[in-house]
Amino acid sequence: MAALQKSIDKRNSLIKATIGLVNNNGFHATPMSKIAKMAKVSPATIYLYFENKQDLVNQTYIEVKAAYTNYAFATYHKNMSVEQGFEIIWKRIADFKLKDSENAMFLAQCDNTPMIDETSRQEGIKHLEPLLELWNRGIEEGIIKPISEYLLYAYAINPLSFLMMSAQRSAFTLDTTHIEEAYVAAWNSIRVIK
Amino acid sequence: MAALQKSIDKRNSLIKATIGLVNNNGFHATPMSKIAKMAKVSPATIYLYFENKQDLVNQTYIEVKAAYTNYAFATYHKNMSVEQGFEIIWKRIADFKLKDSENAMFLAQCDNTPMIDETSRQEGIKHLEPLLELWNRGIEEGIIKPISEYLLYAYAINPLSFLMMSAQRSAFTLDTTHIEEAYVAAWNSIRVIK
DNA sequence: ACATAAAAAATGAACGTTCATTCTTTTTTT
DNA sequence: AAAAAAAGAATGAACGTTCATTTTTTATGT
Structure with missing residues (x-):
């Protein structure tokens, strides 16, 4: 798969995970670690796509x-x-x-x-x-x-x-x-x- | 002042502090320590009035x-x-x-x-x-x-x-x-x- | 095509901080 | 003087973020 597409997919899955977790738990009760886990990504990787x-x-x-x-x-x-x-x-x-x-x-x-x-x-x-x-x-x-x-x-x-x-x-x-x-x-x- | 009234006042000021801080920052961004400070009470005292x-x-x-x-x-x-x-x-x-x-x-x-x-x-x-x-x-x-x-x-x-x-x-x-x-x-x- | 080296992306572990809660001591009330 | 209420400091867990390393991708020379 093209690298660009892989990047887009990863970003999308982070956003999707965020939506799901925030819906169920609220913003402050969804840790970055859980978002990472749901998106099947390391916590550190989130910071390649988003500032914080x-x-x-x-x-x-x-x-x-x-x-x-x-x-x-x-x-x-x-x-x-x-x-x-x-x-x-x-x-x-x-x-x-x-x-x-x-x-x-x-x-x-x-x-x-x-x-x-x-x-x-x-x-x-x-x-x-x-x-x-x-x-x-x-x-x-x-x-x-x-x-x-x-x-x-x-x-x-x-x-x-x-x-x-x-x-x-x-x-x-x-x-x-x-x-x-x-x-x-x-x-x-x-x-x-x- | 009667002890009972003092208790009631303390509880009320805790509730008032909670409302004010949660309005401005949301539930998870208002620490117990701030609620205590705003109600002019020790953090530990909150637990005499509320379970958690x-x-x-x-x-x-x-x-x-x-x-x-x-x-x-x-x-x-x-x-x-x-x-x-x-x-x-x-x-x-x-x-x-x-x-x-x-x-x-x-x-x-x-x-x-x-x-x-x-x-x-x-x-x-x-x-x-x-x-x-x-x-x-x-x-x-x-x-x-x-x-x-x-x-x-x-x-x-x-x-x-x-x-x-x-x-x-x-x-x-x-x-x-x-x-x-x-x-x-x-x-x-x-x-x-x- | 292929091997290889440089660059980029991704990772898991670690760091420092913050928080809810509890513990021990002090103050106030009975 | 005993009991109850309140306090500040301490504790352990959880968090966002960063760091040192590893893995993957890209570019280059043969």
Whole structure:
């Protein structure tokens, strides 16, 4: 195998191990030694790919966040109507959180703890631009309530994280009916009701 | 001062120190030595009040959760209409999260990490009974959508946590206008729209 | 093609530090 | 004076990171 590919594989397996262990134990309860063991690598090798533990988790965060937003916006185009655009993006996000719940859980933990550097967090937010643009367009067209983007996000998108966490932790199982109901609730919370 | 009162004070200041330090640094990055220092107590003394670090944080969680739900349901009575009841509880919760953001942040972090024992988490959930009862009544009366309590919570209550965290972390400031807008969004997401 | 030497990558063991917890002594209360 | 509470110092384990060596890869000359 080409040396470059081997390097990429090793880095990927380190990132994957980090996600798995942090999900189960939290940042500070996952030692580098365990990450190394899970990735089948020596602890010292991690430091060839990452500066230190903080750098490893920052890079993991940015990478997972990029994969998430790529997936979310993959089928969206700027010439769609606001309703269409919102439904498509919302359902892609739901899809990601259901199917790729390992990654989704990791993002949720990062977004709710002081685990990630502030700069890396900012970097992650940047990727959400298309959604903010869509909302602004919706507000201009009188379709979406003229409220802060924080409120829009809180009611339209974030509840999906909560649902995913509930499904992970309790006996609650998220099926397609729930997703449709959740979509209706999301849309009703942010649209202008006449 | 009475010895009993002194004991209570010492325990309270340990719990307060725990909340402050965990909020800023996370569970595993707050050493017992720092908690002791902030509470003006010897590290050894902590072990007279709590079994170990995990027990300290579990008890802190349960105590804060109880204060939260007490506040949330203080002005609610079972003979209120569903609309009234929901508005009153919702706004009390908003009030708590705004005014007592230290405690609210602590709960948010506990609820989004593997920091708390599963049993303590369950214990915390119990206190929400009155709200679940209200929702069931709302569903029976055809006022609230007949969907899972997880969905109701995700759209009606949890967004407030997200908003509080955003306000803490970014330049975003939550004022009374936002709260009213958020309340309308919450209600529209869970009520039956005719 | 192949042997070989230089370079790079990877390793396991070791280091210094930090932490939760305990032990022994001192202080405070009864 | 006895008992209880509190203290600071000590302990052992675990951690992130680095160091000295070994293994693997790459480049070179035949």
